[in-house]
Amino acid sequence: MDVLDHRNLDSLLQALRERGYRLAGPTVKEGAIVYEEIFGAADLPTGWTDEQDGGHYRLLRRDDEALFGYAVGPQSWKRNLHPPVIRTLTTRRNGKTGEIQVVTEPVDESAERWAFIGVRSCDLHAIAKLDRVFLGGRFVNPAYEARRGNIFVVAVNCGVAGGTCFCVSMDTGPRATFGYDIALTEVLDGEPHFLVEAATEGGREVVATLETRQASADEIEAGEQVVERTAESMGRRLETEGLPGLLAASREHPRWDEVADRCLTCGNCTMVCPTCFCTTVEDVTDLGGEEAERWQKWDSCFTLDFTNLHGGGVRVSPRSRYRQWLTHKLGTWHDQFGESGCVGCGRCITWCPVGIDITEEAEAIRADA
Amino acid sequence: MLRRLRETADTWTLELEPPRQGFEFAPGQFTMLYAFGAGEVPISISGDPARPERLVHTVRAVGPTTRAICSARRGESLVVRGPFGSTWPVEAAEGGDLVVVAGGIGLAPLRPVLYAALARREAFTRIVLLYGARMPDQLLYTAELERLRTQGIEIFLTVDQADEQWRGAVGVVTTLIPRARLDPGRTVAFVCGPEIMMRFTSSSLVQAGIAPERLHVSLERNMKCALGHCGRCQFGPHYICGDGAVFDYPAVEHLLTVPEL
């Protein structure tokens, strides 16, 4: 474990850029902290924090210069690994011979090398869950595989618990335990600094070039306490014991009607959720009728024609669509992937326009089972 | 596309020639068929698994994509992905009676079962087809069924509504079950058709004494990827594109009665 002076974080970012990585990290934009391309520590949300609750998100100024003094915003890393819109293949038809040629979209392995800066533990778990979906099933998603193979991860152990966070309930944080090259803990007491932990060959190689010194036992202890405090101030709690079985037995629970009265089926929750992966496919032809492209786009189980039969929706009522989302996320995801689909990041609670709280809904079903 | 046969007013059977040596598949599997510029849909393979040099699909034209597929001309190409999905466990019926119950176009994914079973006719004591459609002109493969009858398949047909020429049974396909005089202890049954038909039929078969584990159904949902990645074909915990379309009845019995699952 090493110590890096707080003012020297930029040297880490520049070291990555020198190695040909483009940086994606948190930055303030349009009143929220989003993950966009950044070019140095100056782009980070220095001195900002977020206030989150059901249907509520505000940025507030801190009285210090913390670089990672906030929880997570509306975006997650799925935007980079599983982009909202991509072309998957192009088909060309020879107008004269009728012969068809199919060209799968090439994924240029060498082109894009991204370093993700400031990845929280919940999001590391979310990436691992997407890995299970796209790499661990019957078929591998080659586009995801290529993007996934090229990333360098700088994780951050949270120093602040968000108002809607419940990673402790989901056993997904706040401490990052895997999936990163370098993990940072921001310590603001005393002389502000970062505790730096390199977990891979690549991570060690980069850290070796930085101006760091060995951390003392006290400093390591102080770092642990930062994370401890975060763990103790979670905004929400979810009882996960027996949840899949409970949900499977509760498909006719009256709570679904109750939440349906509030749910707008807007799908915000699925957009901000770091593990929601569902997509739709659109085929578009050019005017000449000789070239057609297939585009894959994010979709949501809240759209009416998401699941359908002969053009008629199967889940027509808002009740059935909300039920599908929650029972999949907390229940049938276990049957499909052997674990929960939820990482406790709280984004769905914060970004729901009417403040529907997944932990509250699960609790209501449990209470009345 | 080599040959196009009109089965009914809105259903065609297409025979495609695979570009490579052959398209291997097992009964119950489907492909994603793409008509240039018109989209992709899952279509069950309805041909003979022992003849992979011809890839056969029976398609009902109900929307823009299927209409485009059904209007493909000789010599035109269609793009095929697959095969996907689980298979009818034909071997499970060996040594006993194989009973196939089909409704409407549900006979299409079951026809490969009949071919496969006939190829090993001696492995089954009885092969029985119970088949119902809405009206006589909507029965599929009628000429071929007569031929299959002579090769050792007992065939019972019925329609929901008769026309002037129909001299056969009238009534839903479940009314054929008692007439077939099945021996529940020896029977393995495969059922395919509209979901309501499969629920009624499965219930009648179980009531007739057939153990639920010996009953298999083929479910359907729209699909975009058939790879388990787009999420659309979920049915409770199952992905119909990969865990199905063929399921053993106990796995889905309780799910079939949940509205809007």
Add this chain to the structure above:
Amino acid sequence: MQTLDEIVASAPIFAELHQDDLLTIAGCSRTAQFAEGEYVFREGQQADVFYLLRRGAVALETFAPGRGPLRLATVHEGEILGWSWLFAPYRWHFDARALESTRAVAFDGECLRGKCDEDHDLGYELMQRFAQIMVSRLQATRFQLLDVYGNGRG
């Protein structure tokens, strides 16, 4: 060639009835045959008989002006045709016409009704068995009404 007693004793609808009851029922029975196209009974007529079909098939029909005979259902070998004999006003609700040369055992409904009035246990047994048939037919009819194959839906 089975006797009427043997046929009655082995018919599934009369399974597990006492020997005495079987004799009573057989005592009310006779053989019947119908040529292809021949009416077995007509809508509105007195319903005093029911049939156990031994060979052939019978179609239940009704006649609509301008549409001709509409076939609702067919009854086949081993199945029972007719339950209106059990319930007032004891009239047929549909036509029944033989689709092919058909042989059946006909049971005198009026006679059996009398026997059931005297012996309520027998009446209960027969009522149960006919109720079972009607339940099956009703469920099948409801399923038929759903028109599950229609118009590309279902």
